[in-house]
Amino acid sequence: MISIILCTFNRESTIEASIDSILQQTYQDWELIIVDDGSTDSTRQRLEAYQDSRIRCIYLPENSYYCYAANVGMAKAVGEYIAFATSDDIWEADKLELQAEYLAAHPECGAVFSKVFLIGADGERVDSLYPDMVRLFDQENRSRAQWIRCFFDAGNCLSHPSAVVRKSILDQIGGYDLFYAQLADMDLWLRIILKSEIYVLPEQLVGYRWYSAKKQISGQTEEKKNRSQNEFLAIKKRLLELMTDEQLIEYFGDLFRNQTSRSPIELGFERMFLLMEQGAMYTRFYVMGLQKAEEVLRIPGAADVLRDHFGVRLQDLYRKNGAILYAETGVLERIRVLEQENAELKKELDYYRPAFYEVVNSTVWKCTKPMRGMLDWLKRRKK
Incomplete structure (x- = not known):
């Protein structure tokens, strides 16, 4: 049996289409919570x-956001597999059948996803209007190491309503982390990958509703952008902590500061360097890495390992800790734009400088100097 978890909040215009697409599944051994x-x-x-x-309905007395609601639903599930539906997306009729068949044939696989197509407010196909969204979820299969690196560097790229997960895996790792509002699915996928293989079916089995006026959880307000960035950094740190030392070496060994790192202290510092130096552009902050450094340096002899194994002195860490570490994301973006504009202006200045000096050093310029001085004097008199 597949237990389908569908959480909804004020989706009166789309909830019926979502439920109807579940009722029309060719695979009928399911429960819908x-x-x-x-x-x-x-x-x-x-x-x-x-x-x-x-169909079983649970009515919460107040809005508690998706992760809380989904965990309530999963606690009631009795199926061998858990599928995640949404109240505004739709499924192709053979979705559950294809995914159940794959999981039954591949016991090493803990979760199976699919590709998606985009639908608008009225259910019409809108793939051509949002090619970037189509490409985001058009993922080829990878090894576990490659998936980990993909998420670590670029963020989530798997469609939440396409997922079917073994309940036995969720029993091991737990459900959604209530701390996360924007990237809870990414956190869950990473914890699954640390335990098992995953697979993406080539078929587009989900109609993912996407249009510019949609007031959805993934709609990008400034607050949500900031929260996504903060959550991404926290998930990266948690990922490195959840990994065994063997997984860290397998998945990130090529990025080690010292390829021979194997001891707990050495690998603790490798985690520190990964947090400080790797990942998507907006998580290149030292904060989490410095926190990891503080943790590892409590171990007797760690400072000597940092110096002898990595060539990094305590003074080097102190300098890093002297940088501006806490700045609002919008301010950092504005600084980046201004720096870029400044660089462009400098290029223009360098381009016109020879012509400017040619004019300044010309005979005409020198001869008209008294006249320019008189004009400047007259302007000052008028003021």
Whole structure:
């Protein structure tokens, strides 16, 4: 059996299309657990219209956000597999059948995903309008090491409503981390990958609703952008902590400061360097790395290892800790833009400088100097 978890909040206009696409699945051995996360529109009335005995509804008294609601639903699940549906996306009829067949044939695989197509407000195909979104979820299969590096460097690239996960894996690693609001699915996928293989089916089995007016959890407000960046950094740190030393060597060994690092202290410092130097552009901050340095340096003899094994002195860390580490993301972006503009202006200045000096050193310029002085005097008199 597949337990389908569907969380909803004020989705009266799309919830029925989502449920209907589940009812139309060719694979019929499922239960649908719907968690209404405190909706204030007509969502509840629409849910109560369904009489299928396989559908169970849980009504939360107030909105608690997706991760809390999903964990409530998963706690009630009894299926061998867990599928994640959403209240505004739709499934192709053979989605569950294809994914259940793959998991049954590949016991080493802990989760199976699919590619997606995009739909607009009225269910029409809109792939051509948002090619970047299509490319984001058009992922080829990778090894576990390659998936880890992909997430670590670029962030999430797997579609949440396409996922079907073995319940036995979720029983080991737990459900959604309630700390995360934007990137909870990325955190969950990474924890799954640390335990097992994953696979992406080549078929587009999910109609992912995407349009510019959509008020969705992934819609990018300034607050959500900042939260995504903060969560990404926290997830990277957690990933490096959850890895065994063997996994760290396998997945990130090529990036080690010292390729011979193997002891706990040496690998602790390698984690520090990874946090400080690697990852997507907006997480190139020293904060988490310096926190890791403080942790490792509590171990007797760690400072000597840092110096002898890595060629880094305590004074080097002190200098890094003297940098500006805490700045609002928008300020950093503005600084980057101004630096770029300054560089462009410098190029223009360098280009025109020879012509300027040619004019300044010309005979005409020198001869007209008294006249220019008189004009300047007259301007000052008028003021």
